[in-house]
Amino acid sequence: EKCDIGLIGLGVMGKNLALNLADNGYRIAAFDLDHQKIEDAMAQDKAESGKGGRIVGCSSYTELLSRLTVPHMIVLSIPAGDIVDDVCHKLVDAGIKADDIIVDTGNSLWTDTVRREKQYRGQFFFFSTAVSGGEVGARFGPSLMPSGDPYAWARIEPVWEAIAAKVDPATGKAIERFEPGNPVKEGEPCAAYIGPSGAGHYVKMVHNGIEYADMQLICEAYHLMRAGLDMSPAEISDVFAEWNKGVLESYLIEISAEVLREVDSDTNAPLVDLILDKAGQKGTGLWTAVSSLEIGSPAPTIAQAVYARSLSTLKEDRVLASKLLQGPAIDQALVADRDAVIQSLHDGLYCSKICAYAQGFQLMQMASDEHGWQLDFGSIAKIWRAGCIIRAAFLQSITEAYQRQEDLHNLLLDSFFAEQINKYQANWRKSIANATLLGIPCGAFSSALAYYDSYRCETLPANLLQGQRDYFGAHTFERVDKPRGKKFHVEWGRPGRPMRQL
Ligand code: 6PG
Secondary structure, eight states: OOBSEEEEOOSHHHHHHHHHHHHTTOOEEEEOSSHHHHHHHHHHHHHHHSSOOSEEEOSSHHHHHHTBOSSOEEEEOOOSSHHHHHHHHHHHHTTOOTTOEEEEOSOOOHHHHHHHHHHHTTTOEEEEEEEESHHHHHHHOOEEEEESOHHHHHHHHHHHHHHSOEEETTTTEEEOOOOTTOOOOSSEESBOOOBSTTHHHHHHHHHHHHHHHHHHHHHHHHHIIIIISOOOHHHHHHHHHHHTTTTTOBHHHHHHHHHHHOBOTTTOSBHHHHSOSOOOOOSHHHHHHHHHHHHTOOOHHHHHHHHHHHHHHOHHHHHHHHHHSOOOOOOHHHHHOHHHHHHHHHHHHHHHHHHHHHHHHHHHHHHHHHHTOOOOHHHHHHHTSSSSTTOBTHHHHHHHHHHHOTTOSOGGGSHHHHHHHHHHHHHHHHHHHHHHHHTOOOHHHHHHHHHHHHHTOSSOTHHHHHHHHHHHHOOOBOOTTSOTTOOEEEOTTSTTOOEEEO
16 A cells, blocks of 8 residues: 655654654655664554554655655655755655655745745755644644645645644634544644745744744743742742733743743752753744844844843853842842732733734735735734644734734734733833843843834934934935935035035
């Protein structure tokens, strides 16, 4: 019996995608350079299904192709980078044909995906599907962001819709069932065609940028409670668990509460206190920040989250500086007012989060305009409601905002979000003032507030800036009292200041 889908790369994501596909009735031909990983995947298939045989291990690319139905559909679950091209070339050598499809599910840089689609056109269909949701998502329902040739999509669509996370359309919430052999079949799948090649990886990149911001905002709230209010990780875990019942309900808040509750079995200390405070990163958050700078769509909270990770890696400097550089004198009355400080923090986190998402969505919109992708933001918000790392009750509100107005420029201009910020902004400002007075860094919170205050400012000091530019470099400026587009230059400092219209 032939297999339906080939899967290359049986790391954490690949193995779990294979098991998810198998649960949904697909037979998988699987290959990995590490033979042990093939054995492990087959053993897990056997253990879960009783008889095995749903995942068929292959020992070469040629064998993999020979085991598949024609035309072939091959899913790559391998790290981003040159290895994707290596594997494509090996599959070409092994005999892949023009009608076959290779689907890249890694966190590839979107421009690589655009290049690959062009490069391999005629040899096979290079299609991409960005996957979010980590190990459990891959196993029981990820959020999938496919893009590329519509012909390939027509063939892949039923497969992705089967394995994706599902949302109950009545509530907008995930239908979760983490049972091997019993996949969720009902509900709306978190898989929607994003657009032409590269669009899906771009959207996943921005998802990760937002993920960075979300994570950093939660970390800053934790930091203020831990170092500013001297609360224990268990106490902070309780606060997060409570927050998870309201507007902040999200996967990232939920797992943060669980991380904070964990106790090290050797030392009995809270495990979080033993984890070295140097953050890793694989690049997607950085790419988002770079793209926002290149396109000129401000995403300061996302960029700040990347900087916060960079700053965390300067551990040796920080140890030194902590002995040398002083913080503020602490007002004990503030520390004693714990409940109020925590309430402001909650509201501040919520408002900052709204801004981070506003930045991410506006960035996608500007990229969509620039590349002609015609992204559908309602649909993107919908497929982020379940399965992915940033899944949250909040995504339902974003979905509704785009339902109210399809071409919404910025989430802050939506009536619901504008009203939410109006309601909570006093506490948002207090949360940043409190952190500042306690000497606790809150770059993501404050960059979000500065973004908000700038965005709502009818007049920014860019008038002075234009004056400065014209002064030293004759860069010209426009005037508010003259038609737009007309350029002026002043001979600054000269008597009579002759003004020239250019
Ligand atoms: C997801 C995650 C996933 C992965 C990131 C983490 O959506 O499932 O974003 O893609 O965990 O690579 O990125 P960093 O290692 O850069 O934090």
